[in-house]
Amino acid sequence: MQLTLIALVENKPGVLNRVASLFRRRNFNIESLNVGRTEKPDISRMTIVMENGNVDARKVEANLYKLVNVIDVQDVTNQPAVTRDLALIKVSAKSEQRAEIANLASIFRARIVDVAPDSVIVEITGTEDKIEGLVELLRPLGILEMVRTGQVAMMRGTASGVRYSPGANGFRETEQVAD
Amino acid sequence: MTKKTGAEILWECLVREGVEVVFGLPGGAIMPVYDAMLYYPVHHVLVRHEQGAAHMADGYSRASGKVGVALTTSGPGATNLVTGIATAIMDSSPIVCITGQVHAHLIGGDAFQETDVTGITLPVTKHNFLVTSADEVAEVVREAFFIARSGRPGPVLIDICKNAQIEEVDFIYPEEVSLPGYQPPTHAPLEDLKRAAELIEQAERPVILAGHGVTMSDAVDSLRVFATKTQTPVAMTLLGLGAFPASDPLSLGMMGMHGEAYCNLAIQNADLLLAFGMRFDDRVTANLRTYAPRARKIHIEIDPSEVHKNVEVDVALIGDLNTVLIDLIPLVDEYDHEEWRAEIEDWRSESQARDILTWPDDGKLYTAHVIRNIWEATGGDAILTTGVGQHQMWSAQYYCFEKPNRLITSGGAGTMGFGLPATIGAWFAKPDHEIWLVDGDGSFQMTQAELSTAIQEGANIKIAIMNNNFLGMVRQWQEFFFESRYAGTPLIGPDFVKIAEAHGIPARRVTETTEVLPAIEFARQTDGPVLIDFRVEKEEAVYPMVPTGADLDKMIRRPIRKQPTAAD
Ligand SMILES: Cc1ncc(C[n+]2csc(CCOP(=O)(O)OP(=O)(O)O)c2C)c(N)n1
Numbered sequence: 167m168q169l170t171l172i173a174l175v176e177n178k179p180g181v182l183n184r185v186a187s188l189f190r191r192r193n194f195n196i197e198s199l200n201v202g203r204t205e206k207p208d209i210s211r212m213t214i215v216m217e218n219g220n221v222d223a224r225k226v227e228a229n230l231y232k233l234v235n236v237i238d239v240q241d242v243t244n245q246p247a248v249t250r251d252l253a254l255i256k257v258s259a260k261s262e263q264r265a266e267i268a269n270l271a272s273i274f275r276a277r278i279v280d281v282a283p284d285s286v287i288v289e290i291t292g293t294e295d296k297i298e299g300l301v302e303l304l305r306p307l308g309i310l311e312m313v314r315t316g317q318v319a320m321m322r323g324t325a326s327g328v329r330y331s332p333g334a335n336g337f338r339e340t341e342q343v344a345d
Numbered sequence: 346m347t348k349k350t351g352a353e354i355l356w357e358c359l360v361r362e363g364v365e366v367v368f369g370l371p372g373g374a375i376m377p378v379y380d381a382m383l384y385y386p387v388h389h390v391l392v393r394h395e396q397g398a399a400h401m402a403d404g405y406s407r408a409s410g411k412v413g414v415a416l417t418t419s420g421p422g423a424t425n426l427v428t429g430i431a432t433a434i435m436d437s438s439p440i441v442c443i444t445g446q447v448h449a450h451l452i453g454g455d456a457f458q459e460t461d462v463t464g465i466t467l468p469v470t471k472h473n474f475l476v477t478s479a480d481e482v483a484e485v486v487r488e489a490f491f492i493a494r495s496g497r498p499g500p501v502l503i504d505i506c507k508n509a510q511i512e513e514v515d516f517i518y519p520e521e522v523s524l525p526g527y528q529p530p531t532h533a534p535l536e537d538l539k540r541a542a543e544l545i546e547q548a549e550r551p552v553i554l555a556g557h558g559v560t561m562s563d564a565v566d567s568l569r570v571f572a573t574k575t576q577t578p579v580a581m582t583l584l585g586l587g588a589f590p591a592s593d594p595l596s597l598g599m600m601g602m603h604g605e606a607y608c609n610l611a612i613q614n615a616d617l618l619l620a621f622g623m624r625f626d627d628r629v630t631a632n633l634r635t636y637a638p639r640a641r642k643i644h645i646e647i648d649p650s651e652v653h654k655n656v657e658v659d660v661a662l663i664g665d666l667n668t669v670l671i672d673l674i675p676l677v678d679e680y681d682h683e684e685w686r687a688e689i690e691d692w693r694s695e696s697q698a699r700d701i702l703t704w705p706d707d708g709k710l711y712t713a714h715v716i717r718n719i720w721e722a723t724g725g726d727a728i729l730t731t732g733v734g735q736h737q738m739w740s741a742q743y744y745c746f747e748k749p750n751r752l753i754t755s756g757g758a759g760t761m762g763f764g765l766p767a768t769i770g771a772w773f774a775k776p777d778h779e780i781w782l783v784d785g786d787g788s789f790q791m792t793q794a795e796l797s798t799a800i801q802e803g804a805n806i807k808i809a810i811m812n813n814n815f816l817g818m819v820r821q822w823q824e825f826f827f828e829s830r831y832a833g834t835p836l837i838g839p840d841f842v843k844i845a846e847a848h849g850i851p852a853r854r855v856t857e858t859t860e861v862l863p864a865i866e867f868a869r870q871t872d873g874p875v876l877i878d879f880r881v882e883k884e885e886a887v888y889p890m891v892p893t894g895a896d897l898d899k900m901i902r903r904p905i906r907k908q909p910t911a912a913d
């Protein structure tokens with residue numbers, strides 16, 4: 167099974183390196199790691215997908231909080247989240263095959279974004295499964311190149327992912343002890 | 346507004362952080378900082394190798410509870426710090442290392458003495474900074490000290506480009522630090538505290554595991570109150586020694602690979618372990634699969650990543666140890682645990698029968714005896730620093746620590762060469778306290794160059810070398826596990842007395858048991874550094890010993906010695 171975590175980090179030079187170095191050091195295997203800007207200019211957002219062979223999300227979260235620049239971590243594995251991956255797939259195609267590819271693409275709500283004499287580029291956005299589905303169908307035609315962004319994720323509505331370590335950061339208020 | 350150079354701002358901020366002494370060695374990329382230093386009330390200690398600067402800052406920090414500071418140039422000056430930084434992070438020691446860096450516009454071009462120091466130290470620092478302009482200096486210094494000493498303390502490095510030292514900018518001291526991602530936990534949730542109190546109530550055979558966190562969070566008094574109220578025996582890690590008085594009947598002494606046998610037996614037979622600011626290191630748990638098999642576990646820890654890391658626990662109380670204990674104590678009742686304590690007493694007396702201290706004087710010089718003599722002579726209250734090896738374990742076993750912050754030793758990293766520089770650092774923190782370095786002949790030679798620092802600074806430290814002509818601990822492993830094939834462990838040392846004398850340091854050699862006490866007295870009566878070369882037994886072994894991977898209670902024990910009879 168895969169784990170999917172969202173981390174908000176300070177938008178400063180070297181933060182990606184710190185996260186990557188931590189994962190290597192702790193022997194966590196990253197499946198994909200996507201970093202991008204957010205609605206706030208000083209905060210970047212990472213979506214981290216990993217194989218949960220020897221780790222669980224709690225352990226990953228606790229380790230991420232050791233990094234001073236990590237502001238918030240949520241585990242969105244098996245949560246009501248929208249997750250999306252984007253792929254560009256260059257398929258070998260003579261003019262007579264273009265229609266077939268266009269057909270397949272439209273079934274998957276993918277688009278042809280470039281047409282060259284011997285190939286086309288298909289752009290698809292969706293869940294991992296959906297992309298895998300299209301890739302399998304295109305493979306017999308000859309995939310020349312493929313690139314994927316890795317997953318990005320966002321919780322639906324007002325729900326949030328799971329936060330394990332109470333008090334490890336300011337986002338989860340811990341219950342104060344009554345005197 | 347007054348303009349100041351980055352170098353001046355650096356010193357201004359260091360002074361405001363309460364820095365009175367820095368340990369360092371200059372070079373091209375840090376010269377503006379050195380030049381500005383002369384105008385600030387900070388004492389500079391010139392080290393002989395930058396590794397020494399980091400260990401001195403560390404020793405200073407461990408003895409004072411304050412942040413220690415090391416200062417070096419770029420490139421090799423900075424890389425020489427790395428062992429010291431790695432040592433500090435393993436033992437959660439708050440130090441700030443300041444390194445010079447080439448001009449910001451030269452970075453990435455392999456300029457003279459350019460090294461990617463923030464890259465190199467990333468895995469061994471709590472956090473690090475690269476400062477490329479003077480207007481970042483004040484904020485970075487403020488944040489660096491805050492990060493180093495708060496939460497789970499640790500080393501922080503500031504790599505400061507030469508242009509950032511020279512540029513003049515307006516100096517605004519940042520009163521507040523803003524670190525949105527850094528908020529160390531304090532209190533544990535009440536529901537978790539209540540759950541812990543339940544487990545404590547159900548326990549019949551509880552044991553407290555006291556670690557370095559007890560002294561780091563100033564929880565020594567709370568620990569005593571908790572242990573006394575619940576009559577729970579207290580086992581300590583190497584860095585936890587001193588957290589609970591060794592003479593208290595509830596003390597079980599040190600746990601783990603070279604821990605007391607009765608202590609390890611108590612842990613293995615416990616039904617509840619209360620881990621206070623410790624991290625279940627492999628040197629204390631031995632085989633994890635068979636570790637304390639019947640015990641439920643409560644873990645009080647400030648660093649969430651340590652919880653469930655090596656040992657799954659039943660209740661995790663994440664927060665500052667002292668705060669959590671103060672919250673927890675009113676929730677627990679008084680207990681007696683008389684049977685359990687009696688059972689442990691039986692194990693304790695069995696252990697004492699094997700103790701080398703019970704051996705009659707056979708004319709041989711045993712390290713354990715020498716350390717016990719130092720303990721007696723110093724009233725058990727000296728600050729004791731060590732190298733790494735057998736002498737370190739014997740120090741832990743035979744210098745019975747009554748008070749916190751008395752043992753200064755490299756635990757997690759086990760860094761040979763830590764001893765002498767850490768001792769000098771400790772002396773700057775506590776110049777009026779009696780300070781003894783118990784070092785190995787191997788460890789001592791790694792940073793022996795700092796003898797000249799000690800004499801230059803007039804450090805009043807007493808150096809006792811346990812000279813066994815071996816890398817003794819490795820030799821012991823070879824004896825036990827490699828059929829006594831002593832590969833690379835015999836050590837022909839120099840004449841340490843002459844080495845000391847060449848530095849102007851009074852020194853003596855001790856080869857007979859009768860010379861031990863007079864030599865200790867000589868050291869105590871002489872002002873300034875003194876060195877004693879104790880020619881101890883070469884092939885003694887530290888007992889008990891849990892071989893790596895074995896169960897914690899499967900210890901190699903010291904053979905029982907027959908008492909000599911009249912016929913002998
Ligand atoms: C820097 C470093 N290198 C190697 C080791 C491995 N090591 C652990 S103990 C030891 C022997 C230490 O010898 P000595 O200082 O003479 O102490 P003794 O065990 O003889 O008391 C060695 C080599 C280490 N801990 N640190």
Ligand SMILES: [Mg+2]
Nearest residue numbers: 785786815817
């Ligand atoms: Mg030795």
